[in-house]
Every structure is written in C-alpha cells, then in structure tokens.
Amino acid sequence: MRLPCPICGERDRREFYYKGAAEAADRPAPEADEAVWDEFLHLRDNPAGVTRDLWYHEAGCCSWIVVTRNTITHEVLDAALVEDQP
Amino acid sequence: MADLIAKTPLTGLLPFATSDLTCSELEFASITSVAPFRGQEEVVSEALKAQIGANFPKPGRTTGRAHARVVWSGRGQALVLGAAVEPIKGAAITDQTDAWACVALDGPGARDVLARLVPLDLRDGVFARGHAARTLIGHMHAVLMRTGPDRYGIMVFRSMARTLAHELKSAMEAVAARG
C-alpha cells in the first residue's frame, strides 16, 4: 500500500501511523453536549466505500494528513495536510 | 581534574568495507535544526544564506556543500550540517550535534545495499544527487541524502548507532556474497 504524502510524495504505508476517521480532527467545544463528545470520540460512520481518515507521516515529514480513500478497494482519491483543511 | 572526553556514536562500530563498498562514520562539527516560525520561511532562508551560504532547502532537497550542507528534515524543518549556526530571528534553533549517528555509504552497489533497508525509489531519475528524504532504514527513522553518484549519507538517532551499523553490515555482506 502506498500513500501520497502531500510533502514527500508517494510513500510506502509502513512510514505512516493511522489514527482513524477524519472527524477526530474536528474537536467540539469543551462545553458541548455529552452526546456531541460521544459522537466525536466514539461513534463512526465507518463507511464501506469512500472515507476520510487521518494518517501521520511518522517516519517521514511528520505531517498529519487527511486521506480520502475507498475502504473496499483501497483506492486513494486524495491526500491533503490537515493544516490546509478549511 | 580531567576534561570530559568526547566519543562519537559509531566509535568502534565503523568503518566497515566490502570489496567495493565502504561504510564510515560521518562527523559534523555541528548539526543544528532550523525551523522557521509562521510566515518566516523567506526571512530565515535569507538569514541562512547570509550566515552559511546556503538557503533553506525545499522538501526532499539539500542545499550548500560538503562543509555547510542544509538538509531538509521534515515539515518546516532542516538540519544544518557542518557549519555552526548563530541564532536566527524567526526560527527555532536547536543543537542536534550529538543527536545523530551519521554514516557515509560509498561505492558501486551502495544503492543495492540501501534497497535492502530503505522503502524508497532510489533510481537516478527519482532520487538524484542533492536529494534527501525522511524515511525508514530498517525499522529506524532516518534522514537519507544522496551526495554523489554512488555516495549516500544516512542519519539515525544516536542511540541506534549499533543497530544501524549491524543492519548496514549485514546488507553489505549479503550484496557482496552475491558477487
């Protein structure tokens, strides 16, 4: 498996750490409802198809990356730095 | 009272050579990490240029020359090898001189040895002289740079010097045994 790091280019999967669904980057306000925090931390769409998830180029440039990927085919559709996300 | 005695990371572990390949320790007078603060990339690059004659490198590249080389070492970060760096306004500077075990792998077949350890495309058109990468060597995080047609620089954390030497030696022996 190869992933396109926006900084380093295409690299072997073994250079990356995987965290999970991209919503882990969208932290709720501290005072948000318990249910909102439960959604953020625990509940997942977990799609069988296109998903967005967070990878860390740990053995590379140390960027956190949002990868848009298909969980059935493993096709990679996009990769972008989390920092550059709107 | 005696002075403190300095010891390099690979003392006693290298050099090592096979018939056409050598692996030896690289010693830099200093290694300094330079990380420009937000929006200071240009300023810092200019300051570096003024100080040591080399700009801040683009990702995956080195700048400068043997005794004052700047190697890109990650997101918003580079290592200055050799030349001392005075504080630069607009950048976080840390002394990393003692943090790295540095090795030069030199000779025909160097790429074959690296192919046993590094998950990178090292073909000429892809990883040319002046290129650098953060990657893995074996299971170790590394900085890899190509400094000549058959010459590469490899850096790993100091504490892993013995493992690095062992991995390189095994790969060199296996390559040599194929003849």
Add this chain to the structure above:
Amino acid sequence: MGFSGFRVLKEGLTGNSGWTPQWRDPAPKDEYDIVIIGGGGHGLSAAYYLAREHGLTNVAVLEKGYLGGGNIGRNTTIVRANYFLEGNSQFYSYSMKLWEGLELELNYNVMHSQRGQISLFHSDGQRDVFVRRGNMMRSQGDDAVLLDREGVRKLLPYLDYDNTRFPIYGALYHPRGGTARHDAVAWGYARGADQRGVDLIQNCEVTGIDVANGAVTGVQTTRGAICAKKVGIVVAGRTSQVAAMAGLRLPIESHILQAFVTEGLKPCIDHVISYGMGHFYISQSDKGGLVFGGDLDMYASYAQRGNLPMVEHVMEAGMTLMPMIGKAKVLRSWGGIMDMTPDGSPIIDKTGIDGLYLDCGWCYGGFKAVPASGFSFAHLIATDRPFEAATGFRLDRFRDGYGLMDEEGTGAQHNLH
C-alpha cells in the same frame, strides 16, 4: 440424524449412501417471531440457543452468502478465557464452560482441543500485569499458572532463549485454553438450529430494516420482505451498514486482521503461544499447518485482504521468537473484518428501537465468544434482559464512562485494541 463412530462405521460398510443434508435450505416465510441477521458463528449460535434454551423456533437466520462465511471461517481458531477486567472475565469464563460441553451438546465434533495457551512476558512489569490477569482467572475458578523462564523452556524448548530481541522472562499458562475447528463450530450450530426448526436462509441479503413507531416490524431482503416481531443484528464486518438501515450510528470502526497458515508439517507446536511484544500468536492445526496471526493492518478497511508491512511484521516476530519455524512456508494468508470498538470489548444490547437488538464489536476476539455470545444474545432477545455474564456489554458505556473494558489500556482509538 445422529452422528457417532458407529454411524460412520455403518455408513462406511454400506457405501456411505445414507448421509443426508446437515441442514435444510428452506424458502423464507413471510413472517417470523424472530429474525437474526447474519448466519455467522454468533448468529447461528444465537439461533440455536433461542430454540434450545427458550423454545423459540419460529426463527429465521438470514445470511447474505453462505453459512459461516464471515469471521467464523477466517480466524486463528483460538479458544481461551483469560481476560482480566470485570465484565469480560465472567463472560469468557462462561463461554469456556459452554465450549467444554459443545461436542456433546451439538453432537458434532468441533475438535475443541484444550492443548493449553501460553502468554509470554518479557519484563517484570509485564509479569505483574499477567499476574493480575491470572488472579482474575483464578478468583472465578478458572485456571492460570505462572511460569518462570525455565518453566516455559520445559513446555516450549524450541523458542530462542538466548538471542531474541525481547528476552523471555516467563509466561502465564492457561491449560484450558486451546483451539477448535472453526468451520465445524458454525456447522454444528447450524445443524442443531435447523434440527430444532430454525430456518437458515442463505443467499438472502438484508437491504432494509422496517421500523414503525419506534419498534421494528421486519426486514427487507433480496428475497422479499419478511415481517418479524424482533430482529437481531449480528453481522460482524458489516455491522455499521446494517445498523445504519435502522438509523443507528455505532461506536465501531472496521479493520483488517490478517492471518496465515503454512503447509502441513509434522507436529512441532503443541500449544497456543501468544507473544505480546511481537503481536504474534501461533498454534498448529490438526492438519499440521502452523496457524498464526498478528496485529491489525491498522487502517479502516472492508477489503478482507491486507498488505505487506503487517505480513512482514508478523513473520519477523515469528523469527525472533521461534526461529525454528523459518523454513515453514506460508501457504495462504487472509484478512477478516474486525469491528473495533473504542475499548476493545463487545456490545450485546438493546437499541433505542423496540425489538431491535445488537450483538457486535467483537474486535478480533470473536471466535472464542461464539457459544456465550449466542447464548447471551438469545437470552436478551427472548427475555429483553441481559444475560448475567454479559451485562457489561452495554452500548452506552462509552458515553457515560461506566464499566469501560479497555484490556489494552490504549484508550478510545478504535484500532489500538
């Protein structure tokens, strides 16, 4: 038709002409009291116990492919009861008791083999954690023996004791742990459920769950609509999708776990060995193949196949621990879909919808749970109350923080358990 050695002899002498189907292939009826979605190990087991324990036989199991085609047929067949957290420990202990009577219960040889499971440790700190585990096991009447390095050497003389990366300090030995023939477990439960009147319906994919006024009324399938008073979802690997049909969003992320089997070899590994430092576990099947596995590939996936970095990691772990397996050749690798939860422990619970029940989140520990999971799920569906040994598997524990069962201690990141 009963199975026995006598029967095998008799059939053998009469040309093996008297064998009959081990289960029927009924057409789905329009309505059942209970529909179980998912004909895997847990679903078949639940159906069996609904009939066996609760006399509920107007039950259908709907399977989109073939019976036992999911993780029950794609695992490393390990059966153990060595959990240490309240909630898990009693459940797996109960499951072990069911395993120990399973052949006679099902009249099916599932080859449950209590060859002993050995969990190695590599530091004093790890030893202390294993002792805590062993004490939990012992305090509920299960078996756990602390072995020192020499004790391990006696049982496993072939490990590398001198030159391995993480030296072996000792092990927690669980003599009742072992393996079972995974497919046979599915088939045994299927045959037992079928014999008691449960309809096992293959090639029948559920495409919708019908809910009216907050209560389930049935399911839509590729073979037509089926009404049901109660519906149980037990579809590891597709849990999130099926639950979404009822509007549920679950604390699950699905991941690949690869496993491997070598060519058949003469007996050399007599136990189940767990090597935590390398995320590696191994046993030898009755056919002689070394069956082993490692950690998740670590990225969400439904592909049922993995990639080389984890393959290599597993093999390297095997080589540092037991370099005698180096010349065994890997014949086949495969990947299962693991429904990972935020604490690494499962869910058997009601949902917010009346009559809709959930049995999921088995991470990569589902095989050994098959008997007790089915038993507990059947109890929940039949009585609307959780079975005592499974009360910890609440769906909302993550939200309120009560009774989290994070055996690994790695926190609310699904893939780390």
Add this chain to the structure above:
Amino acid sequence: MRIADRGLIDRSRSVPFTFDGTRYSGFAGDTLASALLANGVQVVARSFKYHRPRGVYSAGSEEPNALVTVGVGGRQEPNIRATTQELYEGLEARSQNRWPSLGFDLLSVNDLAVPFLGAGFYYKTFMWPRAFWEKLYEPAIRRAAGLGALSQEHNTDIYEKAFAFCDVLVIGAGPTGLMAALTAARAGADVILADEDASMGGRLLGETEEVDGQPGHVWAADVVAELAAMPNVRLMSRTTVTGSYDHGTYGAVERVGHHRRRRPGLPLECFWRIVAKRTVLAAGALERPVAFRNNDRPGIMAAGAVRAYANRWGVSPGRAVTVFATNDSGHRTARDLMDAGVHIAAVIDSRHDAPDLPGVQLIKGGQVCDSQGRRGLESITVRRPSGEERIQTDCLAVAGGWNPSVHLTCHMGGRPVWRDDLLAFVPVEGAVAGLQAAGACNGAFSTAACLREGQSAGRDAAEALGYRGADAPLPEAEDDPYRTDRLWSVAGKGRAWLDFQNDVTVKDVKLAATENFRSVEHMKRYTTQGMAPDQGKNSNMSALAVLADATGREIPETGTTTFRPPFVPVSVAAMGAGGQGTGFAPERLTTSDVVSRDMGAPMIEAGLWYRPSFFPRKGEKTWRQSCDREVAMVRETVGVSDVSTLGKIDLQGPDVGAFLDFVYANRFSTVKPGRVRYGLMLREDGHVMDDGTTARLGEDHWLMTTTTAAAGEVVRHLEFVHQCHCPDMDMRFISVTEQWAQFAVAGPKSRDLLNGVLDVPLVAEDWPFMTCGPVSVMGVAGRLFRISFSGEHAYEIAVPARYGESLFKLLVEEAEAMGGGPYGMEALNVLRLEKGLITHAEIHGRVTAYDIGMQRMVSQAKDCIGKTMSERPGLMDRHRARLVGLKPVGAVKMITAGAHLYDKDADPVRLNHQGYVTSNCFSPTLDSVIALAFLHRGPERMGEVIRTVDHVRGIETSCEVVDPVFFDPEGGRARG
C-alpha cells in the same frame, strides 16, 4: 530414463546427489525431479491422508506430489518441490510422510480404511468419551497428518528482504513476458522481468515449436541476451511473484542460494517488494488432470510435463508411454516423445473427432477409467464404446486442458470470469489497477497469440507512462486453435482423485454436496479440497466442475473459492528476514551503556532502550542486596543514575505556554523562566496518557520531559494537537532526547558531588527545588534541573551526548569517593515507591487523574485535551478503584504486584474483588514491604485492614490501607 541427444542439460557435467540415502547422478541443468525420473525413481512421496505412494506429476512449482526434505538441523527444509529444486553436487534429499520407509509405510493401512475416512468423517465421531479427544484421537490424527517436518532447531541460514522499483514489471518470461519486456524496454521504460525458473523462456524451453524459424529456446535466449544488455532492464530469474498488493506493490521471493552448495554469507532467499507503475502478468497456464479411478498412481503425469522432461531435460518418464487427452496437448506429447525415440503405447483421446496422429494407436472417444500397478503404474484400463481393455504402460501423460494462472489478478478481490469456449476461468480486466494479463494466463494459448498479446501489453504499459518506441517485430510462431473436451472426471466406481495432496476424491465432493455443503466454500472447507500446498492449482477447477455437476448448476454460477496470496508458499524466514535474533526492533543504547555493563550491571529492556537493573558489588549475592544498598546510598549519601532515556522535547515560540496549557491538565503558562513544573497529560478520552516535568528555559523556550515508554506517543500527540487542533499557535518543537545525556544525581550529598564537576559551584539560594538553568561542566555547556524522582535533594544534569560516557564515569567515581555510587532501575523503583510516585505500572491507560488523586490538577479555569471526557460520570464515580498505599500488618509480610484486594473477611472470589496491587517492593528505608494499589473508594478507606490475595503465587496478606506517600510525606528532603 535418459534420452540421447535431447534437452538443454549439460551432459559434460555430471552431478552426484542422494535421495533417501541412495546415490544417484544427474547432469547440470537437471532438477531433482528430472534427475530422479532419469534414474528411474518412480515413487518419491506418500500422500497426506491415505499414505498412497506418489510420483512426480508436473514440471513446475505447482507440483502436488514430489515434495521432499533437504538438509538437516538448522538447515532442514521440508516440502521442497523436487520439480523446482535445481540439482547441485552434494544435494541430499529425503522423502517425507512415511514411516519407517518410503517403500514400506505403516500408515498406508489408512488406505484400507477408506470407507470410514471420507470427507468430514471426523466431524461425526471421536466425541466420546470427551477426554479422549486430546489424549488419544487428536494426537493420532496429528501424527498422521502433516507432510515434512521441521527440525525444531533454530534456522541457521541467511535470508534477506529488499525493495525494487520500476516502470513496468513483467511477471513471467515465457513468450508473452519476453515479448512484453522487450517491447516496453525498447520504448525506454524501466523494466523488471521476473521469472520463477532458473532459465528464462517459460514453456519455450520445454517445447519443440519454433519461433522465428529457430527453436523456441534459442529465440528466448536471444531476447534474454538483448534484455540483459539494456541498462533499463533488470532480469530477476528464480524469482516468483507471490502476491499483488495495493497501489502497484508486489511481493516476490527469489531463490538465491537453493541451487548450490551453501556459500558463506550468501542469502538463501530474498523477499522482494517490487513497486511498479504498470504490470504485465504473463504467468502462463497450468495443465489440469482428469479424474479417474486410481489416477494418482506414480507414473501418471501431466502431458505437458512429460514432454518438457523429454525436450528440456532429455528424460522419458517411461519406456512405454500412453497419453490420455482431451485436447491437442496430448498429441504434442506423443509426437515429441516419438521423435525422441520413446515408445508410445497408445493415445487415448476423449474427443470422437480428435485429429489423426500418424504412427501411434489413437483411440478416439476413449477414456482411461482405471490404472493398475503395485507401486507405480503398470497398466491402464481404457474404456471405449466397444468395451474396456487394458494397456501396459509405465507412464500415462494426461492432458485435461489448460487453466490460466489468474491468481495474481484475484489477490485484490477480483473474481475471474468463465469462458465456455476455453472451459476455463480467465482474468477480469481491471481487477488489479495497473495490471494487464497477457498470453496464456489471459486465455491465449498459441505461441503466436502469446507473442501478440505480450507485444501489445508491453506497448500499452510503456505508452501509459509516456514511453514510445518502434515495436519489436512480431516473430513467426504456431497459431494452432485451442479446443478441449468437457471432461473433468471419468465415470465409474472407486476413487478418482481431484486433490492429490489432500487425498480428496470425486466421491468426497459428491458427499459434501449430498450433505448440503453446496456452496463452493462449504465444499472446500468440508472436504479440504484445494487447501494443500499446491493451493488447488491442479485440482480446484475439476473439483468445481464436479460440484457444479453434483448440484445441477453451471460452473460460473457455482463460482470459485477466493485466490489468496502467496501464489507459491513462501518461507516465514524470507518474509521475516532480519527478524531473527535481535533484528525485530532497533536496540537503543545510552551513552553509559558500556560503562554500566563493564560494572556488571544486568541490563533490562525499557521501551527499546536498555537500562541497568542494578550495579552488583563484591560480596552481594542477590539483586536485593545490591538494590537495598543503592537505595540506602541515595537516602544517605549520593547516587547517580542515567535518565537519558526519558523523552525530551524542545519547544520554542511565543505560543508554547498556551499550547502547554492545552496539552497538559494543569497550567503551565504561569511557570517563570528558570522554573520547572510537574505536568499530567491526558488522552482526549479523559484517561491519563503520561506525566513528566517541563522546564521553562527562557521566555519562549521550554523543555518537556516524557516517560521513556511514551516518548514517541507524546511527540505524535503533540504534532496531532498542534496540526489538527491549533495550527495557528506559533511555535515549533523537536525531540532532543538524543542530543543530551542526562544523569540524576540524588541524595543529601548531591550538591557536593555536582560541585566537583561544575565550573561554578552551585549557590543553594539560586537553586531551590524545581528550578533549572545552564551550567558549565568542565568547560562544556550543560543544563541542570533541580528535580527529584527519589524524594531526595536531587538534580538532573545534562551534557551533549558525546560527553555522556565520560561524565557518567566521572560522576560515578566522585560518588564512590563520597560513599555513594551508581544506582539502577531496581533502586530507582524502590525510591519512587517510597515516595508514592507513579509510573506506567499505575498510569496503565485505564486510570484517570481522579483515580490517582490528582483530580485537582485538572484545571477548572481552562480547557485541555481530555478534560471534558474526564468528567463523564463513570470516570468520576466514587466507587472507582483509586490509588492507595498498602503495608502488611499480619504474619505474612509479602505483598506482590498483580495480587487482588478483598475485604478482610470476604471470600477471595471475583464478586468480592476490591482492586489490585500495581507495584511493590521491599523498602530498606522503612524496613517493610510496601505497595501501591488501586482500591475501590481507596482514599476513603485509610487505616482499614484489607486482604491481598495472589492466587497464582499462593500468597495472602493482611494489609493496612495507607497514604501512597510512605516516606517523607512533607517533602522536606527534596526541597531542603
């Protein structure tokens, strides 16, 4: 039997070898199989279940029967295919799965019990009595099963792994692959051509058909020579591509040393990860058998293999050869053998309209329905409309049609599609991104078609990458149409084998269908069809057809089982190369490592680091003696310990304070330059992640420390928080763990000791507890931190790592002169336990700040990672197990970590469980065993007497619940 003047072997070089101890001789270029056949060895193995005698069946890696063992001890390798094992001088091979000998195998009695050993028989019996399964039945089954044996000794061979990258990977160097590689390479693409065989050419090496007017093997050799001379081509022979993986990654195993005597340093195998932008699969096709009664007898072989043995190795597997064909492949075999002067007793072709074959007895519309022979084949029974007849023969060549090797196109979930004109499955296009199948594996069976498809696939691959060149001209070659009869198994009584290796017969498949194992996956699992070392390469297709027939379905409707990697079995040692010994993970060594070992300190693993356990002195017999002394030393004089392994993170920038406030539970922005503060870091789920001290070195410059084990995790976490949650915070951080060697100097005389090495002595008022600052250590710029993990007046001194060893030596010498010395992890642990300080034994991932009595550190005045979730009711519940100290108060003075806690009079059973012990030690300071534990409602139960029970060790102790800080609770010693 050797045939004169045939083959590509080198008859000038004879090669001696042994099989089961008997000496034989072959020629350079032979495989073990060709040499055994040349020497007339017909029986080479025993089958898996019935222990039937078996002979060589094929000439490739798909071989189902001829599996042998080579080598002994750490080099013993079972299940080597005699068909791919190249002969070399001194090769010693042994047969397997037989006892006492290949000729007389006791377990062949299984063959008499056949009626009782059908598919799935074991699911129906061996259930009574229960205990007999593990004790009697299972061991017997296990002993009988399996093929070869491992020696149970550590591997002694070298294996390696490597990466390779290319534009175009061509898999298989037959006519298709050679043409594809040549076309792509001439266009300018970087090409890797990988082939399983020692010589490239594929089937051209075993056939007599001409290419471009010259023998096929000559054409192949010319192309290989051209490719070898091109700088953009890499030829990888003896390399089997074993699996396709995501995004153009392929696994491949190269047999580097199997074909020769061991050469020192030479790896036996190399496992390659090849990354290709485009791939041409030219894997060819495999010839399938036809099932008929007793079709497993030695001497019955694949027709293509029989003529390959004749054409490539100059061997005839028999003196009177018969052929059983459903297609023209059998005719070619007959023709080639006749040309070589071998007697063809008969050709039996199931096709009534088979083409004529002059010069032999051709039985059109006939079928072979049985075979006879004591060990090997002696005769066959042929059925034709007019009746049955026996024909004497010692070799039957079976041509049942060709199965394209679609495997690599299916590893990523692709399902092959059925072609009724070929009676075979072919790859579905696009099943593997970037891969194109061509030639025989794509259903193109003539040489000309292979060359055409190879050329076009090579061109497409190159063009897709922007390379264009003139095509290599297409050579002339045979373009015969392919047509095979629909014959999978011959009707009749008795056992007709499908899977030779697992002894699965047509009857077994039918029984499975009868018992409603109708899904192909059910049939496979119930009968074990296709699960043997050849992974069903020889048998799956026929078994599928038999199942389709038995269940009244068409073949495509019945479907295939899933093709899984690897394509051929790959050794654990190859894929796990580098792992044996200590290579599984890097070893991290501190600068004091050598000195510590020289002092006799046993080293223990911590994270990936090695740290000294204790420093034994003369006369000390146990670790406890050393540890007690080291503890006393620190409490009374001074001790030195290397703490460099703790993570150190340098943070700079105007927003560091705000950042630290966010990642730590407590506040840091208020720390003054020159001061140090202890911090607690939470995970977002509200549990404790790590702890450590952070020093403010300057206004915008901070240094965070982490625990050794969590250093990597913390850096990753900080990057996550910064990049994902607060990218606008202006700051930079970097690990400086490796830059600094850092030593704890602890004890009442610590300042005195330091003053011996510092250029400017410490002034007490300038260095109160929890301060930091720069120091000069014998002219070297260092850092000093007044912090304590022992509860004593203590410092940590840091110098650049190059001076680490030297400073450590010096500190130790000075300390010893003052009555102190170095201390190791054991003493460090005792010192911290006496002070109730936590490590990851306590913060094990399931505890909260509340559980460890630090809930007040979670600042209510600010947000931080983990704060909201730490306030979940379940995490604040007063019944949670919370940190306490324990001291024994009864007759038993031992408390052990891992013991469980119970009320004093309660039964020690799970339902009464009250908590557990996390850490324990003997405290020489207090002359007592002490322990830290988590106890339900712990802090409310001070003074209560409870019971610890260590069931597995059989220790039960009455304990008093006490404050976790056992020693100097006011902290006067550390501050003083």
